[in-house]
Amino acid sequence: MKIRIVAGGPEHLIPDLKEYDSTTDCLWIGVDRGTLFLLRQEIVPQYAFGDFDSVTAAEKNMILHKEIKVNLYRSEKDLTDMEIAVEWALEQSPEELLLFGATGGRLDHELMNTQLLYKSRFSKVDVRIIDIRNEISLKLPGTYEVEQDKKYTYFSFLSHSEVVKGITLKGFKYPLDNADLKAGSSLCISNELVNKSGTYSFDCGIILMVKSRD
Template sequence: MKISIVAGGPEHLIPDLKPYDLSSDHIWIGVDRGTLFLLRNDIFPLYAFGDFDSVSDDERRSIMNSSIKVNQYRSEKDSTDMEIALEWALKQNPEQILIFGATGGRLDHELMNIQLLFKSRNNHADVRIKDTRNEISLHLPGCYEIEQDHRYSYISFLAQSEEVTGITLEGFKYPLDQAKLQAGSSLCVSNELVNKSGTYSFDSGIILMVKSRD
């Protein structure tokens, strides 16, 4: 099972979702205004989460009168709409979770949405944030294979712990062998694959991988 979550970020940064809407075991979730974006693009979410304070009264009625299973919350709450939706999605034990509409708007929301990736640390789901220019994912120690993707020219690795040890990059323009990456260091920013595939590995710490294009 795969789950895609669409939030209400700037619509011009949300990629074409139709290529993702092909699997029969694919569940779509709308988060607040992201629910309207899905409906306007002829994708019908099974669930919607949010306080819906970013939609008009008419738009709210349209959502409530649909066949969507709506989970509405008060605006005054301890969790963001995105956090509530992601926690629900993780509990379904899907193979993959894709998050759209989570970047490019308010900076506090964008940074918080990226930090929400930490919730996937103890879950086997492949969780990624995607927009028209970036794909963001969080990784724990191990060895990973990565393939060239024409959509993303650059690959960056950012330390999300005080330090990352034993980082090794093979098949990259700027390889590394058992290096140490400190939090706040730009050592692994804007790298590129020189082969069709490569590997990255590290012994300890947490890494945020950002695949991007200009």
């Protein structure tokens, strides 16, 4: 099963969601105003989570009358609507979890949504944040292969821990061999593949990989 969550980030940053739709094994979740964005793209989600304080009364009433399993919450709570939805999705053990509408807008929400990737660190779920220019994922120590993608020209690697040890980049314009990447360092920003594919590996720490385009 594949799960897609659409949150209420700026709508213009959300790509064409039908490109990520698979009618056979795809489950869609709307988070607050993200539910409305899904309906505007003619996708009716199976579930919706939120307090729905970012939609009008008429929009909320319209959502409630759709064939959607709506989970309503109070505005005053300890978790964001997005965190509630992500935790629920991970409990379903999908093979893939894509998050849309998670970037742009309020910076605190964007940073928090990026940190939600940390929740998947001990699972085998492929979790990614996607907008029209970026794809973000969190990686634990190991060796990973990446391929050229017309959507994304640049590859950046950021330390999501105090230090990432033993990072090696092969097949990239700026290769590395057993280097250390410290938090706050721009050493691995805006790299590019020189071959059709390349690999990156590291021995210790946590990496946030960002694939992007101008």
